[in-house]
Amino acid sequence: MHFELASDFVINDTLKPHVGDNFRVAAPGLPLHQCPDTGNAIYPKIMTTGSGNGIHEPAFFAKIVSMTGKDKPKVVYIGTPFFDREDKFESGTKSFRAIGCRIKRLMVAKECTTPSPEEMRRIIVDFPDVIVVSGGNSLFAMLRWQSIGLDLLIKEAALKGVVLCGGSAGCGCWFDTMQTDSLKPEACKLSERVLTELSAEERLNWSFVRISCMGYLNAFCVPHIDTKGTNEVARVDIAKKMLLDAQLESGMENPIIGFGVDELAGVVYEHGKVTIMSLGKRKNGIGEATCHILYVDQRREVMCIPLTPNTGEAATLEELIERAMRSVEALQSPLDLIVSEEISISHAVHRRGVSGAVDWGLIEATAPVVKTPEADAPLVADQLPPLPPPPSHPHQRTPSNLLYSPAPLNIERIANDMNAITFEERCATPPPPPHTHQRTPSNLQYSPALHNIGRTSEDAHGINSCRNDHDKVPVGELPPPPAPSSVGLFHQGRMAAVVEQHNPNLPPLFPRGDLPAIKVCNSHSI
Secondary structure, three states: OOOOOOOOOOOHHHHHHHOOOOOOOOOOOOOOEEOOOOOOEEOOEEEEEOOOOHHHOHHHHHHHHHHHOOOOOOEEEEOHHHOOOHHHHHHHOHHHHHOOOOEEEEOOOOHHHOOOHHHHHHHHHHOOOEEEEOOOOHHHHHHHHHHHOHHHHHHHHHHOOOEEEEEOHHHHOOEEEEEEOOOOOOOOOOHHHHHHHOOHHHHHOOOOEEEEOOOOEEEEEEEOOOOEOOOOOEHHHHHHHHHHHHHHHHOOOOOOOEEEEOOOEEEEEEOOEEEEEEOOEOOOOOOEOOEEEEEEOOOOOEEEEEOOOOOOOOEOHHHHHHHHHHHHHHHOOOOOOOOOOOOOHHHHHHHEOOOOOEOOOOOOOOOOEEEOOOOOOEEEHHHOOOOOOOOOOOOOOOOOOOOOOOHHHOOOOHHHHHHHOOHHHHOOOOOOOOOOOOOOOOOOEEOHHHOOOOOOHHHHOOOOOOHHHHHOOOHHHOOOOOOOOOOEEEEOOEEEEEOOOOOOOOOOOOOOOOOOOOOOOOOOOO
16 A cells, blocks of 8 residues: 555655665665676765755755766756645755756656556656655655665666765665654644744744665665754754664664764765765854764764765775774874863764864763762762862872763873872882983973873983972073973873873883874863
């Protein structure tokens, strides 16, 4: 029996029971066909964007045409997500009309306009070089296509090399799952009429849902990830919650990957590899439009990592995911996680992408989370009990502005260790030989980010460990300091500098040789 809506302006009650339906026609991420003899694989050719009419941007449109290998490709337009509205057909085919393409329109939103199976095959499989899917109501389109067999005809066309393209609903429909606003009251054919009849409260009273799709790309797609819905909820926030819920339900051993697409970002999928394109700023005006990898890490935090667009490089989705995860692991090195009052560690980890660029638009300012040895329940740094008063010993480390570090440093209570260790215990080695020009700056402290260093470079350079001797040598008689070693300095409770230069004549300070180099930085500019 074919699925059909009862009216042109009531959708929620009809669609909601089908949110959990399975609409996949392909094994997620696998080739559509692989020859057993030669091993040659056939993947679909897809060009899609975050916004509904994004494919008509000149750069994106030129890419679609080039993927067909023809100057004037034949086009089939499927407007099912927009309920076959005439105005959407005109705007959705304007660029193809401008270059003289032959265009056929497939209208299947209603039973009375749906052609016979034979005619649908001729239109979808035999005729086109390009299939364009409009934006709109994704859940309705999936239901309608499945009920009339159009989803299988589209797969057959993809096997023949027909290019699949679209934006918004025409973006997410090619993935394994997607985030959609299909249940909002105005997501119907007569949306303008519905909006005039709704109160302001009713317009906000709806929720995003996660639905399955055709399954060509093995990821959870989030179109428009840099925008809010008409319910004033940020799509990225709901995507993170959806991803976490789905991951916990399926188990951490089966990773679920999210793939967010900004409004002005494009995704090219060809020969099983992905290329990211961008047309400029994100919708919120902060940062360059791109795509984002979302995943749940072992601490059950959802990471959102922006990818570098316009490199021209094609990579498999698995390779992009691996790079995104490696970029986070690199930032979680103790040498890169600098804690200060101005910025939290979670900011640094979440905001950096594969390119190292800061993604200020997607990440909210959240306090880092730690676990205490007394209880398993996580605590927010602001809720931790106050630190004990500083001891009277002049050489004990007690910076009052020290925040607690999250899981990457594996530190339970860093401040307790610092209060219990004296300066002499930290440098429990024979004192350096006397030097006539010993450097004894009174403001020298040790950096908590580099707390695992057994001996600082003070001893190697002959710096007196006892600060009380600084009066013995006039400041004017001090020679220029020797080449510094890689050590972090605290000045007045803040990170003052991290020097990347290392003296090759000194023994290594770190047990590992693969730690990343650190650049000179300032806590106010991190």
